[in-house]
Amino acid sequence: MSFKRSILIGGLLVSIVLLVSGLTFYMSLGPCPSGTFACDNGTVCVPRRQVCDDRRDCADGQDEHPVECGMFHGSNELLLKIVYRMNQTNGRNDEEDSSSMCDIKTYPNVCACVRRSMLTCSNAGFLKLPPISTEVTYLHLVGNNLTLRKDSFQGFNLVYLNLRSNNISTLPSGIFSGLSRLQKLFLGFNRIHKLPTGVFKGLSSLNWLFINSNGLHKFSLRALKELNNLHWLNLSQNHLLLKNEEFPQLENLVELTLDHNDIVEVSESLFLQLSELQLLSLTHNRIKTVHPRAFTELRKLRELRLTKNPLKTLSGQAFTNMKSLEALYLGETQVTIDRNLLGTTNVSYLNLHGIGFNNIDFQVVGNIPALQYVVYDKFYFCSMTPHIQKCKPNSDGVSSFEDLLSKPVLRYSAWLMAGLTFFGNILVLWGRFIYRDENRAVTMVIRNLAVSDILMGFYLSVIGIQDARYRSRYHEVALDWITSWSCAAAGVLAVTSSEVSMLILAFMSLERFLLIADPFGGHRRLNSRNVCFCLLSIWLVGGTIAVAPVILWRSSTRFYGAYSGTCFPLHIQERYPVGWEYSAFLFLGLNLFLLIMIALLYTALLFSIWRTRSKTPLAMLDCEFAVRFFFIVLTDMSCWAPIITMKIWAFMSYDISDDTYAWLVVFILPLNSAVNPLLYTFTTPKYRNQVLLRGWHKFTSRRRTEGSGNSNPDESQGKIIPLLYQTANNSQWKG
Incomplete structure (x- = not known):
């Protein structure tokens, strides 16, 4: 019957259309799965672990681009990557070093002696510091449930101390007073809500201090005065207000991370004495006002992050003396990007993600002489500044920076x-x-x-x-x-x-x-x-x-x-x-x-x-x-x-x-x-x-x-x- 033939032909055509539609959608999906980095116009997928490893995996070298690698020396992302690599390297060498001589005379069986004086005691269920002889210089004590005393580290000659995720609630004053050689101290992911005066006394050699993710809300910045050699300070993911506070003079501090706190106002004096600071991250706070002279003395600052703040106004005067500023993050704020704000800046990287089309003067952005990399909220923003070398998002699914039809x-x-x-x-x-x-x-x-x-x-x-x-x-x-x-x-x-x-x-x-x-x-x-x-x-x-x-x-x-x-x-x-x-x-x-x-x-x-x-x-x-x-x-x-x-x-x-x-x-x-x-x-x-x-x-x-x-x-x-x-x-x- 003719109508049956019509059904057959119609069904065949519909089936072909549905098959081609599904195949087209599948083929139009991004070529790179999660956990990989797309480069070379989406044709090459590089595992994240191979990004910024000093080896070019992309033909255009984008996986080693300074922006992708955290932009500058000392950035938090790059720092965490370095720490991760170091831990991974230690883990890979456990077997080959297990047969080598261990200088630590006394340590629990659940711990592992690595590289002579390096001791790892992770997730061992300790309630207090286990019996360890003083030969240890590298102590990795993570994932326990510790209660520390003032004399817990007395007699030790530590260079590295990691106390991350130990459910620590208090740190006695002077607990680190005998650790004059300690260079790196990690106290993140504990329950330390306040720090007593003198808690960092004696840490004259300390370079890295991480007190992130503690719910810290009471902290006098004067406690940092003892840390003259401090290079990196991470106070992110706490509840700090820093109202009427002022950082002491820290002549060697190059990176300060204050992300995910409760800061509402950045006063003129808060960072006044941090003249050597190169990176300042204030993302995801509640900042509404920034004093026009808040960053005046930060003449060596190279990277400033103010993203994800309810900031509505920002004076261009704040950037007047920042001649070294190379990266500026203003994404997901409510500021208006115009000549009054960016007229004196000459950054090479600008993050404007989350800022609406009507709030950006693209002519001003395009006239920044050194600008090489800009991040917008939508791909079509990039068409407003076509001469900038790198622009993200690099595609809207249809077009890319290179082609009208990208795939x-x-x-x-x-x-x-x-x-x-x-x-x-x-x-x-x-x-x-x-x-x-x-x-x-x-x-x-x-x-x-x-x-x-x-x-x-x-x-x-x-x-x-x-x-x-x-x-x-x-x-x-x-x-x-x-x-x-x-x-x-x-x-x-x-x-x-x-x-x-x-x-x-x-x-x-x-x-x-x-x-x-x-x-x-x-x-x-x-x-x-x-x-x-x-x-x-x-x-x-x-x-x-x-x-x-x-x-x-x-x-x-x-x-x-x-x-x-x-x-x-x-x-x-x-x-x-x-x-x-x-x-x-x-x-x-x-x-x-x-x-x-x-x-x-x-x-x-x-x-x-x-x-x-x-x-x-x-x-x-x-x-x-x-x-x-x-x-x-x-x-x-x-x-x-x-x-x-x-x-x-x-x-x-x-x-x-x-x-x-x-x-x-x-x-x-x-x-x-x-x-x-x-x-x-x-x-x-x-x-x-x-x-x-x-x-x-x-x-x-x-x-x-x-x-x-x-x-x-x-x-x-x-x-x-x-x-x-x-x-x-x-x-x-x-x-």
């Missing part, structure tokens, strides 16, 4: 969908030209549908051609492209195509519902003149919708290219971007309404057929209608539902992955235009036979086959569902 699968998909769109719709137009036994009204509707879908092919071709033109140098022309009238024209083509197609399908859905479900309701017949008027109105509405944003935001042509080089106003990167009202109206208003209306009309239509034919077997025409109805709802929902869903998620502040965005714009959006002509045409037996079996003969001979009997013109109309009743067909669609 080969996106390039192939764009040209494939364009080819299918042209082929399928030109085939429909050709078929309507040679298939002359149907009336003019139906032919007009089908041709207009095909023309609207062909516009999507032109849009994809424009994007593909521009991608080829700008290959490997997209960053040089990105700003010119997204602000050009060519980009705006491409966006107008895409929106016109999608909206006209949806409007025509909705128009015919309503018309068929009125004809079939209510044939005696007085519905006026459609002739060629009426159809021509309706189609003209649809094209005017669709064109007006597409051109409207160019007029509304006429100060520039950037609306269509504002958030992506693909020039389509999906706008799911931000919750309320410029023109969000238009995007919301288009996808969550008009298209969602039309999609629901089409589904409801066809559902009611199918229900009406089943109800009127409940006492008689379904005719062949009814079965073919049911088949085509299923494919119509399935394909339309499959194409538009993901786009509308992602738009709703964007308004609910959910992050949409770059890979999903690329898949929607390059593949799903044009899928309806590319597949529908094939799907709806080849599930119609009579049209399939006319085009494929006799079409070419009809075209060359110009002869009509006679004696075919009663014909049903609507049976071959592509997207248009055939009339159920022949009487309705003969009376309502006469040209």
Whole structure:
């Protein structure tokens, strides 16, 4: 039976589409799994452990770039990496050193003597310091439940002491007084809420001091006065306010980390005496005000981190004397990036992640002479400063710093969908030209549908051609492209195509519902003149919708290219971007309404057929209608539902992955235009036979086959569902 063949063909086409859609999405995913570092335009995945190991694994050397390695000497991330490597090295050498001589005479069996005088006692369940002879110089005592006394380390000659994660709640005053050679002290991840005066007395050689993650809230900075050789101080993840406090003069302190505390105000005198400081990290505090002269004396400061603070105003005077400043982190604050703030800075690295588009003066950013690396919140920000050598995010899933279509699968998909769109719709137009036994009204509707879908092919071709033109140098022309009238024209083509197609399908859905479900309701017949008027109105509405944003935001042509080089106003990167009202109206208003209306009309239509034919077997025409109805709802929902869903998620502040965005714009959006002509045409037996079996003969001979009997013109109309009743067909669609 012909309708079974239609089911087979339709099911095969849908299966192929679903398979290709899933395969395309999988191939468009980021090539590098979590725990790896992507470089060389995403083609090389380097394990994190191999980043900053003094060996280039990326062709462009990005894995050894100073920014990726913590930017500068002494950065906290690089420091922790060094400590991690040291511990890993010790662990790897346990076996080879176990046979070497151990100088420690007394130590518990659960501990391991490593490298003569180095002792590791991790997770041994100790409640107090175990009996250890004084020969030990390196003591790694982690993961126990210790209670320390003032004389716990008396007589020891330690150089390194790690007391991390021991549930320590108090440190007696003078507990480290005899450790004059101690260079590194780790007290992190305990429960030390306050430090007594004189707790660090005697630590004249101390270089590293980590008191992070203790919940520390009471701490007099005067206790640090004894630490003249201190280089690195980590006080992060505590509850320090530091109100009316002032760091003592520490002539050798080069790095100070105060992340994740409760600091509200940075006073003028807080860092006044830290003249040698090179890195200051104040991220994730509650800082609202910074005194204009708070950093005046930090003339050697190279890196300043102020990210994730509710900071609204920051005076450019704060950076006046910071001639050595090379890295400035202002991300996720509420400051306005303008000339008043950055006019005197000459940093090479600038972090503006989390700061909105309208709060950044990109001309000021672009005019910083030494700036080589900038981090924005969204990829399209990078197009505003195209001459900067490195910019992150380096992709929005579609474009990259080098290419308009960053991944080969996106390039192939764009040209494939364009080819299918042209082929399928030109085939429909050709078929309507040679298939002359149907009336003019139906032919007009089908041709207009095909023309609207062909516009999507032109849009994809424009994007593909521009991608080829700008290959490997997209960053040089990105700003010119997204602000050009060519980009705006491409966006107008895409929106016109999608909206006209949806409007025509909705128009015919309503018309068929009125004809079939209510044939005696007085519905006026459609002739060629009426159809021509309706189609003209649809094209005017669709064109007006597409051109409207160019007029509304006429100060520039950037609306269509504002958030992506693909020039389509999906706008799911931000919750309320410029023109969000238009995007919301288009996808969550008009298209969602039309999609629901089409589904409801066809559902009611199918229900009406089943109800009127409940006492008689379904005719062949009814079965073919049911088949085509299923494919119509399935394909339309499959194409538009993901786009509308992602738009709703964007308004609910959910992050949409770059890979999903690329898949929607390059593949799903044009899928309806590319597949529908094939799907709806080849599930119609009579049209399939006319085009494929006799079409070419009809075209060359110009002869009509006679004696075919009663014909049903609507049976071959592509997207248009055939009339159920022949009487309705003969009376309502006469040209």
